[in-house]
Amino acid sequence: MxxxxxxxxxxxxxxxxxxxxxxxxxxxxxxxxxxxxxxxxxxxxxxxxxxxxxxxxxxxxxxxxxxxxxxxxxxxxxxxxxxxxxxxxxxxxxxxxxxxxxxxxxxxxxxxxxxxxxxxxxxxxxxxxxxxxxxxxxxxxxxxxxxxxxxxxxxxxxxxxxxxxxxxxxxxxxxxxxxxxxxxxxxxxxxxxxxxxxxxxxxxxxxxxxxxxxxxxxxxxxxxxxxxxxxxxxxxESHGPKNYYKFLNMWWQDPSLLDLLRGWWMESNVFAGSPSFKFSKRIQLMKCKLKEWNKNTFKNIFSKNLRIESKLEEINNRVIAMGMTNKQYEAG
The missing domain is CATH 3.60.10.10 (Endonuclease/exonuclease/phosphatase)
Structure with missing residues (x-):
């Protein structure tokens, strides 16, 4: 229209x-x-x-x-x-x-x-x-x-x-x-x-x-x-079902996160409208900031997980096929 x-x-x-x-x-x-x-x-x-x-x-x-x-x-x-x-x-x-x-x-x-x-x-x-x-x-x-x-x-x-x-x-x-x-x-x-x-x-x-x-x-x-x-x-805009938002505990490993959250919250105080509307828009902006920060700080944790899972799967298959000696077990 x-x-x-x-x-x-x-x-x-x-x-x-x-x-x-x-x-x-x-x-x-x-x-x-x-x-x-x-x-x-x-x-x-x-x-x-x-x-x-x-x-x-x-x-x-x-x-x-x-x-x-x-x-x-x-x-x-x-x-x-x-x-x-x-x-x-x-x-x-x-x-x-x-x-x-x-x-x-x-x-x-x-x-x-x-x-x-x-x-x-x-x-x-x-x-x-x-x-x-x-x-x-x-x-x-x-x-x-x-x-x-x-x-x-x-x-x-x-x-x-x-x-x-x-x-x-x-x-x-x-x-x-x-x-x-x-x-x-x-x-x-x-x-x-x-x-x-x-x-x-x-x-x-x-x-x-x-x-x-x-x-x-x-x-x-x-x-x-x-x-x-x-x-x-x-x-x-037609959207499929949205994934729920996850806050990862590992993010607290970065001591600067709390200060960053405060700064982003103040930065997002730019919307006009009712309190509920302003709150929802600020949450959306915070979500975008966290995604960008996570990508730059922790890189892509999902690809890391896939590599680790693939390596574990390879070890499991080897153990299943050939067994595992005490020496191999101690070496991890």
């Missing part, structure tokens, strides 16, 4: 036609989320016609600003509207390919600080009325989580960042960082006036990461707007 999110501000009608063509050909999309469509009811039909046989839901613009839209391919997707407001749309998505049903939010974050806080509270309330862990959110949030999400201009702590971080934590969301970069908006000014930020992103609930789903986000090429579109690809 593939979800495409794009703030279309500044894009022309030809740009939108190219979007429709790419959706049905190159990108192989299932759902398209649009922000700042600037469309009202009388223009919605014209926009849907650009996407041929796709279906759509729209939230009207406020005058000449705003506007949201969700388009989907009815061959693979069913959409059931839940609620909407000036700055967000919520619906339930049923994906036939993955046999999944989940809440999807299309968000266009407001500019004013007081409006942002109100919108975050509205969405949080709606998330708790739906399936909390399965939620997916996308769009232009018009906010950053930290200063790493911004290049250019002055950087100082703001209430907006704190409110946005509280919103993400309260909804137990996980940030899906694009594999090919991070910045999705550029003001297109030159030299020291240039500002680049990560305003557009995908968030998912913890359920997706704890139930063998592969999630990959990519920043797509610009299409007329000052925002870059982003896509989220979702696939279900």
């Amino acid at each position: 593939k979800i495409y999110s794009w703030n279309v501000r500044g894009s022309s009608a030809p740009d939108k036609r190219r979007l429709a063509k790419r959706a049905l050909t190159n990108l192989n999309l299932d759902v398209i989320l649009l922000q700042e469509t600037k469309l009202n009811s009388d223009k919605d039909v014209d926009f849907k016609n650009l996407c041929f046989k796709w279906e759509g839901l729209f939230q009207d613009a406020r005058g000449s600003t705003g506007g949201l839209g969700i388009l989907w391919n009815p061959v693979n997707i069913e959409v059931y509207p839940v609620a909407s407001c000036d700055f967000w749309m919520a619906c339930t998505i049923k994906c036939k390919k993955l046999n999944l049903c989940f809440p999807l939010f299309n968000i266009y974050g407001p500019i004013k600080t007081e409006d942002k806080l109100r919108v975050w509270k509205e969405i949080t309330l709606q998330v708790y009325l739906l399936e909390l862990g399965k939620v997916i959110m996308a769009g232009d949030f018009n906010a950053i989580l930290n200063f790493k999400d911004k290049v250019g201009c002055l950087k100082k702590p703001t209430k907006v960042m704190d409110d946005f971080w509280d919103f993400v934590s309260n909804c137990r969301l996980v940030d899906i960082v694009p594999k090919n970069g991070k910045f999705t908006w550029n003001n297109r000014w030159l030299n020291f006036s240039n500002i680049t930020e990560r305003l557009d992103r995908f968030f998912v609930g913890e359920w997706w990461l704890l139930n063998n789903h592969s999630l990959e986000s990519v920043i797509e090429s610009q299409s007329g707007s000052d925002h870059f579109p982003i896509t989220l690809s979702i696939a279900h």
